[in-house]
Amino acid sequence: MSDISVIVPVYNVESYLEQCLESILAQTLKPGEVLLINDGSTDASREICKSYADEYDFVTLIDQENQGQASARNTGLDLASGDFIAFVDSDDFISEHMLANLHHKVVSTGADMVKCGIWYHFHEDRIEKLWGIEEEEIILGDKLSFFRALLNRKIINSVCDALFRSKLFDNLRFEVGKFYEDTLIVPHILLACDKVVAIPDGLYYYRQREGSTMHMFDSRHFDVIECNRQMKEILIRHDLFEALQNDFHMWYAVHLRILIKHAARYSSYPAFRKHVRRFHQLVPEHELEAVLAADTGQGEDENSSNGHLETVKKSKKVIANFRKSPEIFWMKAKYNNWKKTRINF
Numbered sequence: 080m081s082d083i084s085v086i087v088p089v090y091n092v093e094s095y096l097e098q099c100l101e102s103i104l105a106q107t108l109k110p111g112e113v114l115l116i117n118d119g120s121t122d123a124s125r126e127i128c129k130s131y132a133d134e135y136d137f138v139t140l141i142d143q144e145n146q147g148q149a150s151a152r153n154t155g156l157d158l159a160s161g162d163f164i165a166f167v168d169s170d171d172f173i174s175e176h177m178l179a180n181l182h183h184k185v186v187s188t189g190a191d192m193v194k195c196g197i198w199y200h201f202h203e204d205r206i207e208k209l210w211g212i213e214e215e216e217i218i219l220g221d222k223l224s225f226f227r228a229l230l231n232r233k234i235i236n237s238v239c240d241a242l243f244r245s246k247l248f249d250n251l252r253f254e255v256g257k258f259y260e261d262t263l264i265v266p267h268i269l270l271a272c273d274k275v276v277a278i279p280d281g282l283y284y285y286r287q288r289e290g291s292t293m294h295m296f297d298s299r300h301f302d303v304i305e306c307n308r309q310m311k312e313i314l315i316r317h318d319l320f321e322a323l324q325n326d327f328h329m330w331y332a333v334h335l336r337i338l339i340k341h342a343a344r345y346s347s348y349p350a351f352r353k354h355v356r357r358f359h360q361l362v363p364e365h366e367l368e369a370v371l372a373a374d375t376g377q378g379e380d381e382n383s384s385n386g387h388l389e390t391v392k393k394s395k396k397v398i399a400n401f402r403k404s405p406e407i408f409w410m411k412a413k414y415n416n417w418k419k420t421r422i423n424f
Contacts (some may be wrong), residue, residue, distance in 0.1 A: 080137065082162040083110045083178055083242070086155030087169050088148045093123040095170040095286060100131050100138075102172035108179035110165070113138045114155045119145030124169070149253035149260040152238075156248050164243045170286050171200075171239065177282035181242035184276055188218065191272040194234050194241040196281035206284070217277045225269040226319055230326035232333075232387045233277065236262040240283045247271045258299035262306040266313050296345035296354075303334045304361045328373035329391040335362070335370060336394035339401045343412035355405045367402065371395055 085103055089096065103113055115128040117140060125142070132140040143154055152166060163182065167173055177195065184193045199207045217233060219225050228234045238261050247268055253260045269275065311327060314320035320327065342354040373395070375388045401408045 080109050080111050081178065081182060083108070083165055083182060084155075084159035084161030084163070084245070085110045085113045085165045085167055085178075086116065086152055086159060087113065087167050088116050088118055088151030088155070089120060089124050089128055089169045090118040090145065090148070090151070091120050091122045091124055092170045093120075093127060095172075096124055096127045099167060099169050099172050100127075102175070103167060104131075104135070105175045106173075106178045107176055108182055109137075110178060111137065111161050112159070114158055115140045116151040116154050117142045118147065118151040119143065147255060149255045149257065152260075153252045153255070156252060159245060162245055164245050164248065165241070166238045167283075168239055168285075172284050172286075174280075174282040174284075176280075178242070180278065180280055180282060184278055185242050185244070188274065188276050190218075190274045190276040191244045191247055192241055192268065192275050194275070194277045195283060196279060197235070197237065197240045197283045197285050198281045200284040200286045202287075215279060219275040219277075220273070222270065222317060223319060223322060225272065225275055226266070226314065226323055227326060228275075228277070229265065229269065230323060230330040232330075232390075234275070236265045238264065238268075239285070243268070257305070258302040259306050262303065263309060266310055270313070270317070296341045298357070300338055300341060301357060301361060303338055307331045307334055325374055328370050329375065329387075331366075332370045332373060332391050332394040332398060336397045339397060339408070340412065343401075343409045344416050346409075348409060351405070351409050367398065371399060 087099065087103070092099075100113075100115075103110065113131075113135075115132065115138065117125045117128055119142075125140075128140045132138045139158075141154060141158065143151065148168075155166075156164070163185065165178060165181070181193045181195060184190065201207075217228065219228055229236070236259075251264065251267055251271065254263050257263055307330075310330075311320065314323055314327060339358070342351060342358075346354060373391065375391050375395075
């Protein structure tokens with residue numbers, strides 16, 4: 080057993096929960112405790128959790144009324160006793176070596192946080208690389224390098240691809256009621272760190288499934304704009320914005336692209352028109368101008384993760400097309416989605 084507390088928020092994932100829990104139990108470095116926070120599940124998820132808690136003395140089931148993933152994680156943080164914290168979402172799973180590799184690295188380097196690569200996992204067992212898997216290990220030792228790496232996606236806005244020293248959360252909790260709770264908390268975690276390490280190993284499997292919150296659209300997705308506002312305020316407050324202004328606007332461009340494309344793909348036309356009005360209320364013209372003016376340079380930048388600059392260029396093109404004609408943008412998005420569905424069928 081190790082000094083690692085693994086926190087698993089659980090809500091209505093009966094089809095995937097056993098694979099998740101089995102991957103945690105199969106770790107070559109066993110966690111000291113696994114906290115299953117049942118967030119008011121209405122399917123068989125609680126019964127599955129209880130069966131594991133009954134069988135393993137280091138697995139604990141905690142029930143609470145449905146309050147969302149952020150609240151469930153906070154409950155886990157309140158109860159965790161380990162020197163290190165790991166988060167695993169209950170519809171995902173992890174490599175058997177994840178805890179061992181991250182624990183070895185955090186101890187050997189003295190880092191406060193060690194991050195690994197993430198893979199997208201699709202229903203037909205197909206996997207694709209997600210941001211965060213670089214060619215070599217990176218070691219970061221100051222606030223400027225932390226935020227440059229985050230804005231250029233050498234490390235990403237996730238808490239599930241990492242092992243943390245528990246002291247980072249002494250005065251820090253997830254913001255309840257927000258859709259992008261990871262994006263909101265990661266900058267604050269970085270501020271509490273003295274050293275951050277990212278290793279190239281892809282050890283976390285992020286399941287892609289229709290019906291999840293990332294494959295639909297509603298007003299909560301606009302929380303990403305607040306995430307960007309808070310990021311800018313943090314950079315200004317810590318005298319980092321001047322040095323990272325261009326990086327910030329590239330990062331903002333990627334988030335706006337995801338917001339726009341999801342709104343078009345998963346909304347009817349009347350709903351999309353409402354989303355367009357909301358978008359323009361929340362994102363003033365001068366911010367769009369700054370995003371579209373972000374300098375992506377020529378080729379790859381040593382500060383950026385593989386493919387980040389190309390993603391920014393595509394994002395700026397999407398934003399410009401949306402800005403020019405939201406109606407045509409919506410029609411093209413629907414056509415492309417229909418064409419993709421036909422091909423997959």
